[in-house]
Amino acid sequence: MNIKDRLLEKLLISKGKPVSGEKLAHELSVSRAAVWKHIQALREDGYRIESSTHLGYSLVGSPGKLTPGEIRAGLKTKIIGKDIRYFEETESTNIIAREMAGRADEGTVVIAESQTGGRGRLGRKWISPEGGIWLSIIIKPKIQPSFAPRITLLAGVSVAKTIRSFGLQAKIKWPNDVLINGKKVCGILTEVGAEIDLIDYCIVGIGIDANVDTESFPDEIRDGSTSLKKELGHEIDRIGFVHKLLLEFEEIYVEFQKEGFHSILEEWRNMSATIGEWVKITTHAATIYGEAVGVDSEGALILETGEGKLEKIVAGNCEHLRRP
Numbered sequence: 001m002n003i004k005d006r007l008l009e010k011l012l013i014s015k016g017k018p019v020s021g022e023k024l025a026h027e028l029s030v031s032r033a034a035v036w037k038h039i040q041a042l043r044e045d046g047y048r049i050e051s052s053t054h055l056g057y058s059l060v061g062s063p064g065k066l067t068p069g070e071i072r073a074g075l076k077t078k079i080i081g082k083d084i085r086y087f088e089e090t091e092s093t094n095i096i097a098r099e100m101a102g103r104a105d106e107g108t109v110v111i112a113e114s115q116t117g118g119r120g121r122l123g124r125k126w127i128s129p130e131g132g133i134w135l136s137i138i139i140k141p142k143i144q145p146s147f148a149p150r151i152t153l154l155a156g157v158s159v160a161k162t163i164r165s166f167g168l169q170a171k172i173k174w175p176n177d178v179l180i181n182g183k184k185v186c187g188i189l190t191e192v193g194a195e196i197d198l199i200d201y202c203i204v205g206i207g208i209d210a211n212v213d214t215e216s217f218p219d220e221i222r223d224g225s226t227s228l229k230k231e232l233g234h235e236i237d238r239i240g241f242v243h244k245l246l247l248e249f250e251e252i253y254v255e256f257q258k259e260g261f262h263s264i265l266e267e268w269r270n271m272s273a274t275i276g277e278w279v280k281i282t283t284h285a286a287t288i289y290g291e292a293v294g295v296d297s298e299g300a301l302i303l304e305t306g307e308g309k310l311e312k313i314v315a316g317n318c319e320h321l322r323r324p
């Protein structure tokens, strides 16, 4: 983290109580003049910082941006979010994460206030205005590429649990959407860099319509989407949400590495919006209709397509239908 972010983290940790310029200069190994310069820069970013000659600096108001300093202060994870790269605006956090993945530490998070070219699966677009939470997590699990779909499911569980902790009934639509009242509030895009038999890195892109006005989305997306703000009836504390999400993700990821996928899959099934639904699956090769009856240990969807005939779908687009 740069000096400005570390300075902000220290002011946040002291929770509005003044911290002397001398102490800050010592802890950050810079001059008091440099502290003052960075305090000015934070004020320009919208932070309200009071200063008194005797007591020092105290933070009394923040613009609520998802800056590394804001996220680091109060983050309880060990690996996820140790390094955070922040952008006011970027094309896509997944693109940035992929460019840096080779040299980045596991757990690095790339986050942006808005994206100009947010990406969904199969070249689809992801609308990413200010107010949302658009982030990508770089992980380096020692797994075969064929196990990557489990990472998407694992991420879905972490998002759904986080949303539920804010009192909303989030459910997961196979493979990668999180829904509230049947409407999409989050999409997950997992991208993998791999050798033939081992993953080098995995980028888990998570997009959450937090304090976004989905009413302003294009017609074809508006009705099928919602935001946390809309469902709660008030804005959500995005920083608190990110703290919880990164902690949930880390706990589930550590469990995945230590104990495998079994209990995570159980949690996924319990929060599934897809199991028991009539669905239409579109893959590059075919369109298949059936009842979703389960998800197997690889994260593949199991469909009953008629008279006990089962089909296994590893990847594809899934639409929930009304029962025939």
Ligand code: BT5
Pocket: 091, 092, 093, 094, 095, 115, 117, 118, 119, 120, 121, 122, 124, 125, 126, 127, 128, 133, 134, 135, 136, 176, 177, 184, 185, 186, 187, 188, 189, 205, 206, 207, 208, 209, 220, 221, 224, 225, 226
């Ligand atoms: C997804 O794709 O749902 C994955 C979305 C991942 C977004 C994150 S944000 C951080 C990171 N950086 C990126 O560039 N991407 C990741 P898919 O299943 O293909 O769904 C895409 C479809 O969802 C679109 O075709 C629209 O119909 C719909 N959609 C687009 N933007 C939306 C939004 N903000 N909220 C709800 N639905 C949306």
